[in-house]
Amino acid sequence: MPLDFEALSSWEFEDIRQTLTEKDTILYALGLGFGEDPTDERELAFVYEDGLKAVPSMAVTLGYPGFWLRNPKTGVNWQKVLHGEQWLDIYKPLPVKGNIIGRTRIDFISDKGEGKGAVIYQSREIIDADSGEKLARVAMSAFCRGDGGFGGENSPGPDPAGLPNRAPDHVCDLETLLRQALIYRLSGDYNPLHADPDVAQSVGFDRPILHGLATYGLAARALLKSLLDYDAARLVGLDVRFSAPVYPGETVRFEIWEEAGEARFRASVPERGVVVLNNGAARFA
Template sequence: MDFEALSNWDFEEIKQTLTERDTILYALGLGFGEDPTDKKELAFVYEDGLKAVPSMAVILGYPGFWLRDPKTGVNWQKVLHGEQWLDIYKPLPTHGRIVGRSQIDFISDKGEGKGAVIYQSREIIDADSGDKLARVAMSAFARGDGGFGGENRPGPTPAVLPDRVPDHICDIETLPRQALIYRLSGDMNPLHADPDVARSVGFDRPILHGLATYGLAARAILKTLLDYDSARLVGLDVRFSAPVYPGETVRFEIWEEDGEARFRASIPARDVVVLNNGAARFA
């Protein structure tokens, strides 16, 4: 890892034209419209009165998998998506011109053989009005890049889940072809489509995108707590724990806490947690 190069990485400003087709395709990638007669879900996949899923912010103004650039010095094959944070300032548009401005926030050196954590964020801006729509932040765990002499800085404190029975349970079934749909929203990593690639890195078959599982969390919160009022979901944070295989049922355990929500997601069939320390904030 080239610490100096990474710390001062000059991201190109991303300009994107968002269409209603993009908005609908993102929602379909999360399984919205599973019941095409459900008008509340239909609102996210039908152009008449179309609404944007709030978690769509994570794919807007996206700079791509820039850690593959040799100039970073990062062993990109060993990079894992650790955490995701989202703050929404205004309801997302269903179409328009978007600008994404990314930056490195800091890099935490966990030590030789222990890896490093790269924290980055992105402002999502409406190009026409200049309004800030959202702030997206994430951590990337570079397993092969610790011990460069940097500071071991802690990241944001994860949400604590209540020590009680969940207030709500929401099961969402994913389709066997879910990843093949979701990848059309921009993440074309063959890990999510090619069985040979998936097996080469230790998976039985292609896995679902982590950000698709994240989007399922938004869907579960909208369905369970907000009656699909997308304008009320203004924040969504998670820690990634394990991958989901397309076709699996994801179970969300949700707690209502002080006007917010805490949650985790698991795969009952495998008894594994896939999202942990989840937090949702409401307007």
Template sequence: MAIDYDKLMDWPFEKVEQTYSIKDSIIYALGVGYGHDPVDEGQLPFVFEEADFKAVPTMAVVLAGPGFWLRDPETGIDWRKILHGEQGIRWHKPLPKSATVTARTRIARVLDKGADKGALIYSERDLVDKATGDKLATLSSTTFARGDGGFGGATGPQPQPHELPERDPCAVCDLPTRPHAALLYRLSGDPNPLHADPKVAAAAGFKAPILHGLCTLGIAGHAVLRSFCEYDTTRLKSLKLRFSSPVYPGETIRTEMWRDGGVVSFRSKVLERDTVVLNNGCVELG
């Protein structure tokens, strides 16, 4: 079964409503590594409700999502060959520490890279605070459907990745991950057994369960928030990046950052394997 472009563009996404509590916000924060240093007072407000509590901004990526809709055979997509290629967040307001939020996903574009080259599916959703009607964030995602090129769709133009400066980074931040990091992060809404079951991971070609890509995104967001914002969440305006390689829980993630005015460019690598895992990153600061 091949991609039906018109059907995909008009995919009937339902509005999703999700209520999260301060406890859920803490679980997310712990899942992306906040609180690793228990005496770091900058991290305390994200993991201790009696502090001046605030939600981690990157938690927006796990709220009111559409679920694994690509697994529906009516999409025409071979879900076994899909990869999460890119992710973006634009914040309109700081996330409440607890709230009921709603969102409806939409397909923005589908590009045909050609037979044997796959397809790119661009999706978006606006996260809205149900109580106030305020738009909190806009989430954008690019899915690389490796097995679904050649359906006759448009081939471009394809957005170009953010270019990193060719100079030494302005700041470097090393953040370790715990061996159980994926088991903790999955409690925030991604129960894919690839991140928990060694047998499933082995069948997929990995030596052990891997860390969620969106968890690695949260760790890079932490690095920027720590290095340039002094943990002031109101200063983050947008973030976008490309996923390039998986992380194994227990590895150390080094984020290299370049600041040019209100823009921070970044990439993240695993120190133990000297492997870039996030690339072409860009954060806008306010």
């Protein structure tokens, strides 16, 4: 069954209503390794209810519609879907608790051609259900490797952020735990690829990989640590291109370049010599 362009283009998402609790906010931060040093008061603020702050990248988990491309009606070969890019704009600091609405839509679908795959671009508004205020906009691309050539337009996506041709201003190494994916998945992404060794091996990985959005959250942690003195309210935008997976237990190295009111960055795993996040861009208030 080929990708159903008409069905996907007009796919109707129900609003996702979520009750966010302080426990959810703390669990998300723990899934990114915050609190590694429990005596560091700056990181403790993200994992302790007294004066709790939300990690800005938590927006990507709010109002999440689930892995909807696994629905057979899409016609998508879901086993070959990769997370391509992630974009985030934050309009006001995220609450640590409250009632949230996630409103998802398909923006467009690009046909790269037979044997070259297709890219689905989708976005989600994160809304405070009590006030009606928009908190953030989350957008992503899904690269469907097995679904090109359905006769659609080859529409280009947003241009990736360029990286400066000079040495980085900051280098930040963050260690991940062997059980990191098992913690992070409790924030809502239960894809067995990140927990079940048999599933991981069936799609070509030696063992379960870390969620791409967990690596993305590590970028937020690295930026807060390196540039913002953990002032969460200052991080208002975060965009990346995913280029390779991280295995739990690996160290992720962030190279960061300071720009006027923003930063550019990439992330790699030194022991494998592979870039895992590329063309990163962060915007600051």
